[in-house]
Structure formats: C-alpha cells, structure tokens
Amino acid sequence: MRGCRVMIMLLLSSILLSGCWDRTEINDLAIVLATGVDYKDGQAQLTAQIFIPRKGSGGSESGGAGESASGVTMTRTAEGVNIAEALNRLQRKVARHMFWGQCEVIVISEEAGKQGLREFVDFFLRYPQFREHAYIFSSKDSAKDILALLDPLERSSSESLREMANMNLGTRVTLLELSQSIQGASGSAILTRILIAPPEPNDGPNATTPSLKGLSLYKHGRYSLTVKEPVSLGVLLMINELNNIIMPVTLEGEKGAFSILSKQITTMLKPSIVNGEWMMKVRIVASGEVVLNTTDANLTDPSKVMALKKAWEKRLKEAADQALHMSQKEQKTDFYRFADSFRKHYPQEWKAKKEQWETMYPELQVVVSVKTSITGNGRSTGPQGIPEQSAN
Amino acid sequence: MNTASEAEQETQLTRRLAENGQVLRGVFAGCEDVVFHSFQTIHRTSALCVYCTGLCNTERLEQQLLAPLEQTGLAVEPAVEGSAEVPVASIHQIRTVGQAVTAILDGEAVLLLDGQASGKGYPLYKVPTRTPEEPAAESTVRGARDGFTEALATNQSLLRMRLKTPALKLHSNTIGEYSHTKVTLVYVEGIIQPGLVTEVNKRLSRLNIKDVLESQYIEQGIIDQPFSPFPQMIATERPDVVVSNLLEGRFALLIDGTPFSLIAPVNMFSMLQSPEDYYENIYMSIFVRWLRYIFYALSLLLPSAYVAITTFHQEMIPTVLLLSIARAREEIPFPALVEALIMEIAFEALREAGVRLPKQIGSAVSIVGALIIGQAATTAGIVSAPMIIIVAITGIASFMVPRYSASIATRLLRFPMMILAGTMGLIGVMLGIILVVIHLSSLRSFGRPYLSPAAPTFSKGLKDVLWISQPRSK
Known part of the structure; x- marks a missing residue:
C-alpha cells in the first residue's frame, strides 16, 4: 500500500502548512462594495464603500426596532499622487484586509474624468482583485459623497446603482467595455451620470438615493461634456441603449398627444464606402405600445395608427439627428463608435484613412432611417373619459 | 477440526x-x-x-x-x-x-x-430461524417486502422462488476453522462471465479464518484491494436485489448465519443504484438517480468546497451571499476549517450514538443533538449558521446513497478533503479529487474495472448509468 502511505504523508505534511500561506477568513476581510475616484488639489482620491458585517447581523433579534436595511456600510477615503498610492494609503486606514473582489460599482467623478480615464482603467484592470464587469458610472458631485449615501431602500448605495444599471436606465458600461471603448478606434466613451437626489426634509443628509440623470461623454479618454435630455435620448438611441422609455408623440391635426412606451428599439450601423465616398447608414427599428392618449383620436382606426407610426418615426429621427449634430458639428467627436464599424467592415480602407478620421468624421454623410410599429394600444381602445359619440 | x-x-x-x-x-x-x-x-x-x-x-x-x-x-x-x-x-x-x-x-x-x-x-434439522421480514436497512416504497434471514436454507428458497430455472446454480463451501460456516456461491449459468466461478472458488478456498460471523469476514478476504475505503462487493438483505444482479451476470454469496449476502463484481455506479430504480416510473427514477449522483459528490465535496471558497476564494461567492456569510461568521472565533471539522466530527458522533442506542432513546439523541448543534451553537456564536446548513446537507447527501457501505468512503474521505481545502484552497480540493479518481480507476472488483462503463467506456453499459435501460427486455 505504497500509494496509501504516500497519500497519508501528503495529507500530514499539508497540515503543517495550515495557518500560514494565503488563508484569509471572511472575518478578516473588509469587503468593498463600491469604489469612488475623485481628483482634488492635484491628487487622486480613492474612496471605498466597506460593508460592516456587525451592523446587519441578527435581523431577527432587533426585529422591529426601526432599524432599516441601511446603515451597513461605511466609507473611507485616501489621497495619493496616483490611484495606486491612494489605494496603498487607504489600507492603512482600515483594520482589515481590503477586499476588492466584490466591488461591483466604480464611480468616477467628472473632475477625475478630466484627468483622463486611462490611469484608472489601467489600474483597475491590472490590480488583481477588481472585477472586469464592475459597472462604471460618472458623477457630477464627488464620488465620495455618492458612496456615503445610505439608501433607505437598498442595503447600500452600491446596490442601488447596480440595480439601476441592470434595469438599463442608462448606458450600463462595465470596466472591460469602458477600456475597450477608449482603446477603440474612436477613443470615446459614454457613461451614465449620477446625481444625489435631494433627501426628504425629515431624513438625514445621507438618507437618500443616487439618481441617474444625463450622460457624460468622454473624448480620447478625457471628460468632455455632459448631455441631458432631450439630446441624451438621441445619444442612447445611437448607441443602441435606449430602453424603457415613454416618449410623447403629437399627431398633426389633433389636440393633445400620445405617449408611447417603447418595447424594443434596435439601432444598427451599416457603413458603406462607394467610390471612395464614405457613408454611414443608421437603421432604427422600434416597436412600442400606446400608454396615454389625450387626443380624441380612436386607435381602432388603422389610418390613425399609421399616422401615429409616422409621427413616432419622425420623433425618433429627430432625436437621432440631434445627437448626430451634437457629435459631428459641435463636438467633432465620434461618440457612437462609427470608426469601429468602418474598421470592422472595411479593414483595408480604414487602415489607409485612419489618420484622417478626425477630420473626416464631422463631414461624414449619415443617413438615418427609422421603422416603427405600434404593437398595441394599451388596455383601452378608444380615448377614455369622453362620451362615446364624440369620439371619432 | x-x-x-x-x-x-x-x-x-x-x-x-x-x-x-x-x-x-x-x-x-x-x-x-x-x-x-x-x-x-x-x-x-x-x-x-x-x-x-x-x-x-x-x-x-x-x-x-x-x-x-x-x-x-x-x-x-x-x-x-x-x-x-x-x-x-x-x-x-x-x-x-x-x-x-x-x-x-x-x-x-x-x-x-x-x-x-x-x-x-x-437430516432432522431444527435450525433456530425466523420468518422473512422486510429488511430494516433497505426498505422500499414499492417492491418485495421479504428479506433474507439467518438461515441459509430459507435464503436459498427465497432465491429459487424467484428464479425457477435449472440454470440457477448453487454451490456450497465450508469456511471457518471453528464455525464451519456454509457459504453458498449462487450464479446463473450462461449469464455469468466465464471464469468468474473458478476465480471465486479459488479465492474462497484460500480463505483461512477461524469464524464467519458476518459477510464482511468473507468480503475482506476475497476482494481485490482490502485497503480501499470503497466497497468492492454489494452487501444486501434483499432477495430481489440478488436476483436482479444474478441476471446481470454477477454472482452472489449466501452465508449461513447472516441475512447479508454479497454480490460482485460491482462498479462505482451500481453502488448508487437502488432496486427501486426499476420499480417506479422511469422518469422519476432517472431524476432520482441523477439526484443521487449529485448528492454523492456533494457528500464528499461540499464541506471542503465551502472551506476552500470562504477562506481562499471570496471573490467566487455572489456578493449578496458573501455579505450574509460575512454577517453570520462575524462573531465566530474559529477559522472556517476548524469550524467545519468540529461540526463534521460532532455530526459523525451524533450519528454513531443514534445507531447504537435502542430505538426509543435513539430519537431522543437526535433531537438533543439537533437542538444543541443546530440552535444553541449558532446562538452562542460558536458555529455559524451557514456551516450548519452545509453539514446538514452533507449529512442528508450521505443518507441518500442506497448502499450504506458506499457512503462510508465519502464519510471518511471528507476529512482529508477538508484539510486539503483548508490548507490549499480549491487547488487542494482538486488534488484530493485527482487522488480519489486515480485510486478509483486503479480499483478492480474481481478483475472488472471499478469505474467501468464510464472508464473504460462502453456505451451499452453507460446507458444504464446515464438514464435507465428497460429492465432486461430480451
């Protein structure tokens, strides 16, 4: 039984190794749920939102003591010449091993974005613990303040942010996607921008939720501008991220308006080079359902539905054109990654014209075509709240 | 003499x-x-x-x-x-x-x-005997209710009752210097692999023991590798199990004085099959069989995987689950490995105590044990609640194995696995799995590879492992 003896020897010798090596009990970890990056006085500032295991314990024992799910996180901040140094200093302020493996949200303030995202992205991807699919947000206020929020609804503000990203309310960019985006041919990136919703008068200053508003656009990996509605809708539409939106649509010759809940909006980019003429075809296919009708029009009438479809198409096209105008004429930056699709479809031509892309882009011909369908008119047929006869 | x-x-x-x-x-x-x-x-x-x-x-x-x-x-x-x-x-x-x-x-x-x-x-025998009863260790919901008794003649008749063919052969040997126990080799001629009968007789004749009080005495002496924790013969009290195995080309040994008969050659998968698999609706049986495979693996690996992941690979746990575990573990004074060892040893002790005690007291022990370990230990902050869940699932998993002797192997190997997990993390667990697989693939039961139909693969046998072949249609 030599095999048996070898196995026993192996097992016995491994006992000697326990206690050392890289064992870390969960009790010795400071679990970081969210990371914030700020830039202040020429120094990078790193903020970690750390889970406090004790506060949340014994939910059944404290039963009904009025303690909400919040209050289970704390934040710690440290500064440094660069983000790596800040992280090193941060560890000195926390009595447990900082554990970044569960960090699912990274907030980068616009101020820090102005210094360039590349440093942060490189660090987050290089440092062993960070998750590649952590969601990235940009914030108007300092990231530190956002992480300090104690959402009354969720366990922590990082949880709220993660849920919001999952609902597709903004762009939902992960760390990996961000890095691909700024390293891509167009070198631009679009992040969801978060604000702090003002707290209710009776609550403390931190007892509120982060809210999503607008988009932060990055050019060459640096923050360049913020867009808000209505332009931000067009931007989302162009990058095929517009979801869950209720759009008001007016019909010519009718008083009042319809509101359409989009079910699915798909945007496809089709580059074409014909006779050296570069052109981008943007095809938008949308389907939606009417959720509000303040006009007198009855949607059981097919001609009205046709008219409504046309009106919605026009509305979407306007939004796309608006976003294109902002990108091509005002910013002269390829936010929608047209460069990537040209590179994919025409690798040879792209190689030849790569250097001129910056000058070519603002003059690039873009054709937007929209096709919509109204799949339903909600649970009611005719307009509600008016006498039957007058409806028509 | x-x-x-x-x-x-x-x-x-x-x-x-x-x-x-x-x-x-x-x-x-x-x-x-x-x-x-x-x-x-x-x-x-x-x-x-x-x-x-x-x-x-x-x-x-x-x-x-x-x-x-x-x-x-x-x-x-x-x-x-x-x-x-x-x-x-x-x-x-x-x-x-x-x-x-x-x-x-x-x-x-x-x-x-x-x-x-x-x-x-x-021959005017009057052997003290009892009537065949339902075997306590192997009860089924649907299936024959009779079980072997201590009397060899009764057991032989139970088999003959089910196989009324002259092809069913019985051949007795007397074993034991003092006990002179009759051991009957049973097989179906024409189905059993040729050469197996001579091999078994050879091994039986080589046996040199004083007495045979239980089938284990024989099993220990004739199996290929007596030092393996994995059983190389099935011990059963049920005549229908024996008959079913005889018709699959195996032989059985009936031993005078014990209701347990031995079946061989077996493989890993026959340990995880129950006679009921063929008695119930086929889809249910396939489902239950797969459940058994999964839980058999769990009964070996679950505590070690938990220890490895919570002490080395925290990033592998979903965030919300990690936070729950972190909360539960916050007050626990022991490392996860020690916690797991304490609980598993306590569980095994509880199990052993319950087996030995009379039935009436046995249930009291399990109640006290469950209360103390499950309730008091968590409230006192000595053991975390997730660990209790892990140990409980592992316990249930080991009860799911239809052959008691097969669950012994995982019960024993669980401990070295946990130590490997606590020292080397998942690499240690993988190392343990590799060692177990190496051992299993080198194991033979009467010359047949222990992992056969899976390794070496032969598709016809694999069918009965992955799902269920219809019972012996001709």
Missing part, C-alpha cells in the same frame, strides 16, 4: 459399536448438548443414536426414527442398506468418524448399529 486430529478424522468406523461409541464420546467430551442415546432394536441389535439437542428436531426423531426401530419392529435389518422403512428424506451413509462429527454438528441424527462399519445420518 480442533478436537479430533487429522488421523482421527480419517478413522474408519469399525464393526464394533462400543468402540465407535467410545471414540465419539471422546470427541464430544464436555459437550452437554450432544446426546448419546443407546437402545436395542426389536431385533436385539445394540444401537446408538447421537444428535445435538438444539439443532435436531427431537419430536421427529422420536416419531420417525426411534419409535419404528424400538417398538413397532418395522425395523432395520442390519445388513440391509438404505433403510427405506424409516420415513426420512435424504438419508446418507457415514463411514468415518469425521463424517459422523460433521453430521452431528450440522444437526443430523447419526444412527450407529452394532456389527455395521457404517452409520447413517438422518
């Missing part, structure tokens, strides 16, 4: 009754239960009837043997062989002292007549 020497055994019986009687009395000196009954037949011939009181049916002895000889004179003419007048089945000749001793100890009545150099053995 311990009392009579080799020479004595071979001694021929003589024509003088007194001499024969003396030799036998010498052999059975100090054996109170052996009765020497001297009498005269109606023909005035001296006769000696020797039998063992407990094993021989005295009523029948008196009515069918002694009465005819002593009184009615139906009588045995000394010179006549066969004695057809005595209404007893399968009478046989006894020519040596050794044969006489064996016959008496088997429960036969041995009749010696003066002037004859041979006696006769009358």
